[in-house]
Amino acid sequence: MLLDVKELYKKIDCLMNKEVTLQGWIKNHRKQKEFGFIDFSDGTCFKHVQLVYDNKLDSFDEIQKYHIGCAITVFGEVVESQGSGQNFEIRVKSIKLEGDCPEDYPMQPKRHSNEFLREQAYLRPRVNLFQAVFRVRSTAAYAIHKFFQDKGFVYFHAPLITSSDCEGAGEMFQVTTLDLDRIAENGSVDYGKDFFGKQANLTVSGQLEAETFALAYKKTYTFGPTFRAENSNTKTHANEFWMIEPEMAFCDLAGDMDVMEEMLKYIVQYVLDNCKDEMEFFDKFVEKGLLDKLNKLVKSKFTRISHHDVITILKNAKVKWEFQPAYGEDIAREHEKYITEYFSGPVFITDWPKDIKAFYMKLNPDGETVAAVDLEVPGAGELMGGSQREDDYEKLVNRMKEMGIEVDEWYLNLRKFGGCYHSGFGMGFERLLIYLTGVENIRDVIPYPRTPGNCDY
Amino acid sequence: MLLDVKELYKKIDCLMNKEVTLQGWIKNHRKQKEFGFIDFSDGTCFKHVQLVYDNKLDSFDEIQKYHIGCAITVFGEVVESQGSGQNFEIRVKSIKLEGDCPEDYPMQPKRHSNEFLREQAYLRPRVNLFQAVFRVRSTAAYAIHKFFQDKGFVYFHAPLITSSDCEGAGEMFQVTTLDLDRIAENGSVDYGKDFFGKQANLTVSGQLEAETFALAYKKTYTFGPTFRAENSNTKTHANEFWMIEPEMAFCDLAGDMDVMEEMLKYIVQYVLDNCKDEMEFFDKFVEKGLLDKLNKLVKSKFTRISHHDVITILKNAKVKWEFQPAYGEDIAREHEKYITEYFSGPVFITDWPKDIKAFYMKLNPDGETVAAVDLEVPGAGELMGGSQREDDYEKLVNRMKEMGIEVDEWYLNLRKFGGCYHSGFGMGFERLLIYLTGVENIRDVIPYPRTPGNCDY
Numbered sequence: 001m002l003l004d005v006k007e008l009y010k011k012i013d014c015l016m017n018k019e020v021t022l023q024g025w026i027k028n029h030r031k032q033k034e035f036g037f038i039d040f041s042d043g044t045c046f047k048h049v050q051l052v053y054d055n056k057l058d059s060f061d062e063i064q065k066y067h068i069g070c071a072i073t074v075f076g077e078v079v080e081s082q083g084s085g086q087n088f089e090i091r092v093k094s095i096k097l098e099g100d101c102p103e104d105y106p107m108q109p110k111r112h113s114n115e116f117l118r119e120q121a122y123l124r125p126r127v128n129l130f131q132a133v134f135r136v137r138s139t140a141a142y143a144i145h146k147f148f149q150d151k152g153f154v155y156f157h158a159p160l161i162t163s164s165d166c167e168g169a170g171e172m173f174q175v176t177t178l179d180l181d182r183i184a185e186n187g188s189v190d191y192g193k194d195f196f197g198k199q200a201n202l203t204v205s206g207q208l209e210a211e212t213f214a215l216a217y218k219k220t221y222t223f224g225p226t227f228r229a230e231n232s233n234t235k236t237h238a239n240e241f242w243m244i245e246p247e248m249a250f251c252d253l254a255g256d257m258d259v260m261e262e263m264l265k266y267i268v269q270y271v272l273d274n275c276k277d278e279m280e281f282f283d284k285f286v287e288k289g290l291l292d293k294l295n296k297l298v299k300s301k302f303t304r305i306s307h308h309d310v311i312t313i314l315k316n317a318k319v320k321w322e323f324q325p326a327y328g329e330d331i332a333r334e335h336e337k338y339i340t341e342y343f344s345g346p347v348f349i350t351d352w353p354k355d356i357k358a359f360y361m362k363l364n365p366d367g368e369t370v371a372a373v374d375l376e377v378p379g380a381g382e383l384m385g386g387s388q389r390e391d392d393y394e395k396l397v398n399r400m401k402e403m404g405i406e407v408d409e410w411y412l413n414l415r416k417f418g419g420c421y422h423s424g425f426g427m428g429f430e431r432l433l434i435y436l437t438g439v440e441n442i443r444d445v446i447p448y449p450r451t452p453g454n455c456d457y
Numbered sequence: 458m459l460l461d462v463k464e465l466y467k468k469i470d471c472l473m474n475k476e477v478t479l480q481g482w483i484k485n486h487r488k489q490k491e492f493g494f495i496d497f498s499d500g501t502c503f504k505h506v507q508l509v510y511d512n513k514l515d516s517f518d519e520i521q522k523y524h525i526g527c528a529i530t531v532f533g534e535v536v537e538s539q540g541s542g543q544n545f546e547i548r549v550k551s552i553k554l555e556g557d558c559p560e561d562y563p564m565q566p567k568r569h570s571n572e573f574l575r576e577q578a579y580l581r582p583r584v585n586l587f588q589a590v591f592r593v594r595s596t597a598a599y600a601i602h603k604f605f606q607d608k609g610f611v612y613f614h615a616p617l618i619t620s621s622d623c624e625g626a627g628e629m630f631q632v633t634t635l636d637l638d639r640i641a642e643n644g645s646v647d648y649g650k651d652f653f654g655k656q657a658n659l660t661v662s663g664q665l666e667a668e669t670f671a672l673a674y675k676k677t678y679t680f681g682p683t684f685r686a687e688n689s690n691t692k693t694h695a696n697e698f699w700m701i702e703p704e705m706a707f708c709d710l711a712g713d714m715d716v717m718e719e720m721l722k723y724i725v726q727y728v729l730d731n732c733k734d735e736m737e738f739f740d741k742f743v744e745k746g747l748l749d750k751l752n753k754l755v756k757s758k759f760t761r762i763s764h765h766d767v768i769t770i771l772k773n774a775k776v777k778w779e780f781q782p783a784y785g786e787d788i789a790r791e792h793e794k795y796i797t798e799y800f801s802g803p804v805f806i807t808d809w810p811k812d813i814k815a816f817y818m819k820l821n822p823d824g825e826t827v828a829a830v831d832l833e834v835p836g837a838g839e840l841m842g843g844s845q846r847e848d849d850y851e852k853l854v855n856r857m858k859e860m861g862i863e864v865d866e867w868y869l870n871l872r873k874f875g876g877c878y879h880s881g882f883g884m885g886f887e888r889l890l891i892y893l894t895g896v897e898n899i900r901d902v903i904p905y906p907r908t909p910g911n912c913d914y
Contacts, residue, residue, distance in 0.1 A: 043611075043675045044609050069874055099877040101873070101874050102873065122666075135611055155594075157903070158904075159914060162912065173634060175631070180646045183646075184646050189640075198912065213591070216582035218461065224681070225681065408913075413579075418526040418527050418556050420480075447613060447670070455618060
């Protein structure tokens with residue numbers, strides 16, 4: 001019976017003493033005079049399988065030559081394990097070499113630095129850490145789709161090439177088919193001859209477009225790539241990353257927070273349930289206490305408190321701040337950390353000073369703050385940001401004038417043509433993965449990360 | 458009780474004579490002296506709800522003023538319908554106007570041309586046709602994820618900005634942060650100063666990178682945007698579109714076809730099951746016979762036949778061809794159509810002449826054909842294409858030399874480091890949607906399509 005290792009573990013009780021065929025790769029190979037032991041994995045689950053062969057096999061000498069990394073098809077019998085560490089093993093009857101691997105194969109079974117593995121990005125999903133990271137990435141992505149689809153949200157594909165700029169400020173990548181050498185030669189740029197007849201960029205957010213879907217379907221979400229041409233080389237910045245941007249009509253800031261909280265708990269629980277082995281690995285080798293942290297999150301009630309009241313708490317704290325907390329101003333990392341510890345759990349900070357937030361956020365009756373929210377999570381910092389959107393046409397136009405921002409007419413028209421109170425939020429997918437896995441560098445949760453100066457693969 | 462229209466229909470048996478609150482939009486408004494009838498929808502399902510109000514309400518005169526397109530919150534009682542066409546209606550107790558809509562609102566309840574609606578792309582999901590199209594888009598996307606996740610495939614996010622070119626031939630969009638005006642001024646281009654230190658483009662396919670995941674996880678799939686800078690203004694070309702690219706290790710061409718067939722049937726059945734109202738609408742108003750076509754597909758057994766044998770059939774056909782079928786050459790639309798009619802169902806055409814296929818396809822023992830497959834579907838033409846990949850290092854290098862193609866070393870190394878026979882395929886998501894909905898123009902199945910000269914929103 002040909003089957004995946006994942007199925008083998010699932011149905012092991014019915015497969016004992018049965019013959020099976022497996023296909024995968026040699027991860028390690030211990031050779032003895034009369035026996036050989038192959039650590040085998042096919043990538044369908046985190047667990048490996050031990051293959052045992054002995055010198056009664058005609059092909060004993062041949063098999064002993066197989067290197068680490070080889071692709072093989074194994075035919076053998078499932079038997080109770082003689083050794084410790086596993087309940088069963090495969091007694092090999094024959095092995096077919098599907099693809100050889102030289103002895104200088106870089107992914108030898110020893111500890112590699114993440115920096116080295118980043119340089120071998122195309123091979124790193126073969127080692128335990130990244131095998132786990134990218135399966136969690138896949139599982140978390142599915143959890144997000146499942147959460148929203150089960151709730152009736154319509155999945156919206158925002159355009160990637162765009163002529164609008166959501167944030168109003170943008171370090172954006174330009175997209176062009178103009179011949180740059182010819183521009184240099186001619187000494188002039190004619191955007192009329194560019195592919196779209198005008199300047200075009202890669203999107204920094206699908207939110208504005210998502211609002212058009214929220215006002216048609218009530219509930220929508222994006223899940224797609226976004227791009228920022230920021231020249232920052234930090235552990236948390238990549239220039240191409242995936243974002244989730246839900247948007248809900250007839251939803252105020254409180255409703256927005258309800259969805260944020262429910263979504264985060266759902267994803268965490270889904271990953272805990274469906275990636276048990278991977279999560280235990282992270283807990284053991286990447287971030288001690290990870291499972292406790294996540295299990296606690298799922299059971300916690302998120303605090304909701306205004307920016308004003310947060311500043312009051314910070315001011316009253318007997319702490320020597322590097323940055324002095326101030327009403328009307330942003331809060332620093334040290335403040336975020338303090339406040340989640342203060343409440344011993346995730347904190348929604350609401351009603352931010354308007355001058356440090358985006359133009360599209362709804363002005364509160366005080367005229368000074370906007371109905372914005374940041375979610376601060378212990379050990380992750382700001383994990384999501386959202387707001388109720390300004391749905392008053394005049395107020396929106398005034399705010400844009402004040403801030404010197406222009407947007408396309410269609411965005412304003414959404415406030416004229418049956419607009420209603422509506423809210424949404426954004427979550428960087430990689431930021432979530434850093435939180436879920438304990439892996440610290442964003443370069444290690446994206447298969448092929450793009451950062452300044454790096455665009456391999 | 459506040460609920461979505463979707464829930465209302467689902468639980469209608471328990472809700473009769475109960476009070477409910479609904480939030481959504483006025484789609485039509487018929488006013489009589491003593492009564493008013495509002496055609497109401499909240500976008501959570503295709504079905505609308507009829508609201509009835511009478512002049513016993515204090516707000517009767519006020520409500521009569523509400524225009525088509527207004528956003529409202531309705532409080533009323535679910536009652537058996539007096540009129541025909543629906544089983545229940547809402548007897549209004551009060552309506553709160555959430556957002557007004559002027560009388561010149563473009564989406565009046567009359568027949569609009571698709572061309573007009575394309576110009577109002579941000580409003581078109583509010584009309585029946587596009588409301589249905591983009592919900593089917595969302596549902597089909599989810600079906601794809603569900604299909605692959607249930608089978609243990611790992612979802613892989615291919616990089617969008619890339620320095621490689623999968624097809625070896627590429628009309629690609631360039632991505633840059635260089636200041637074009639400065640290039641014109643300086644008279645020279647220095648890619649060393651570009652964001653990534655070299656020329657970068659938008660990807661045309663994630664396949665090559667997906668192969669790295671297949672050789673680590675056995676089974677992987679991409680589902681993301683891809684870009685082609687083709688200057689073609691046809692009904693089936695867009696410059697930004699979404700692709701699904703599964704890739705499987707230890708999988709030959711036959712196994713590839715198994716997955717293609719199973720996947721397509723799964724998606725079609727899932728959409729038929731989960732978008733009943735939408736699909737009936739398409740069947741009635743967009744493509745007569747659509748449901749028959751799709752139901753037939755799900756039950757059919759796909760034919761598998763070689764390109765050579767297809768040419769023989771075409772040559773023997775008593776048809777006056779515009780293009781003469783020839784061994785060793787591509788087949789035309791008229792041939793595709795004939796062959797699906799000949800077999801009265803979907804046809805996998807396999808083993809194509811190597812010179813009309815990509816460099817990475819596995820050379821067959823005859824030395825003339827490659828293990829490639831196109832799936833031809835009645836009413837859709839070529840819906841997917843796939844191949845077994847060349848896993849022989851030498852043959853791959855030779856073929857690249859013959860074709861004058863260069864790829865990065867990592868791609869070749871996949872054949873050295875435990876490579877194995879593996880296969881994959883690609884499906885354009887919009888092509889699938891055209892097939893599923895009967896809508897003819899790709900511009901009408903993408904929320905904000907990008908075509909030459911068009912990059913609005």
